[in-house]
Amino acid sequence: GEDVEQSLFLSVREGDSSVINCTYTDSSSTYLYWYKQEPGAGLQLLTYIFSNMDMKQDQRLTVLLNKKDKHLSLRIADTQTGDSAIYFCAERDTGRRALTFGSGTRLQVQP
Amino acid sequence: DAGVIQSPRHEVTEMGQEVTLRCKPISGHDYLFWYRQTMMRGLELLIYFNNNVPIDDSGMPEDRFSAKMPNASFSTLKIQPSEPRDSAVYFCASSPGLAGVTDTQYFGPGTRLTVL
Numbered sequence A: 001g002e003d004v005e006q007s008l009f010l011s012v013r014e015g016d017s018s019v020i021n022c023t024y025t026d027s028s029s030t031y032l033y034w035y036k037q038e039p040g041a042g043l044q045l046l047t048y049i050f051s052n053m054d055m056k057q058d059q060r061l062t063v064l065l066n067k068k069d070k071h072l073s074l075r076i077a078d079t080q081t082g083d084s085a086i087y088f089c090a091e092r093d094t095g096r097r098a099l100t101f102g103s104g105t106r107l108q109v110q111p
Numbered sequence B: 001d002a003g004v005i006q007s008p009r010h011e012v013t014e015m016g017q018e019v020t021l022r023c024k025p026i027s028g029h030d031y032l033f034w035y036r037q038t039m040m041r042g043l044e045l046l047i048y049f050n051n052n053v054p055i056d057d058s059g060m061p062e063d064r065f066s067a068k069m070p071n072a073s074f075s076t077l078k079i080q081p082s083e084p085r086d087s088a089v090y091f092c093a094s095s096p097g098l099a100g101v102t103d104t105q106y107f108g109p110g111t112r113l114t115v116l
Helices: none
Strands: A003-005 A011-013 A018-024 A029-037 A041-051 A053-058 A063-068 A071-076 A085-095 A105-110 B005-007 B010-013 B018-023 B031-038 B042-050 B053-056 B063-069 B074-079 B088-095 B111-115
Touching: A003 A085, A011 A018, A018 A029, A018 A085, A018 A105, A029 A063, A041 A053, A041 A063, A041 B010, A041 B018, A071 A085, A085 B031, B005 B088, B010 B018, B018 B088, B018 B111, B031 B074, B042 B074, B053 B063
Parallel strands: A011 A105, B010 B111
Antiparallel strands: A003 A018, A018 A071, A029 A041, A029 A085, A053 A063, A063 A071, A085 A105, B005 B018, B018 B074, B031 B042, B031 B088, B042 B053, B063 B074, B088 B111
């Protein structure tokens, strides 16, 4: 079955760049997403990328996709304390509507 | 639009009691999803509906769990009887169901359930 894996924790200093990594196993994955979850809140969609793209940039966020290695990353430039949250990678293929989520990466931003 | 609305936000109950969680999806969305989040298992899909019809309930843990969607603007997830291991945050999400595009899922704030 599908599997999505992420590292559990990342700590960076304010102003540095953060890179959160994700690997997935489903070669049929068509859409890949990054969600952000702040304490006590639901999941907020940050960005997404189609599997036929290599990169997508959206303000401070850059998503890189390596389809050969099934590796997805989210780079946050000029990380701020407000970026501290759990970041989830998720994937789905065109045959399914449901998302498969990774375990989430807790990003801690030190002032 | 107010987004996906869930109620209650917090529920504390005793083992054996019936628990009903409620969800109002975003108006016009054709798909509704129920997820459960725990520390041990992360985010798991329980069930999802398309146009009020259950499509995949393979994630429902056992017969104690049931979900309904009587109309396009309301869904319930019921646990009867509840057990301490059901303690988790339950999220509802909806998506527009647009073919050929990303069909983004929008999440509600969740219901934190504690079963004592």
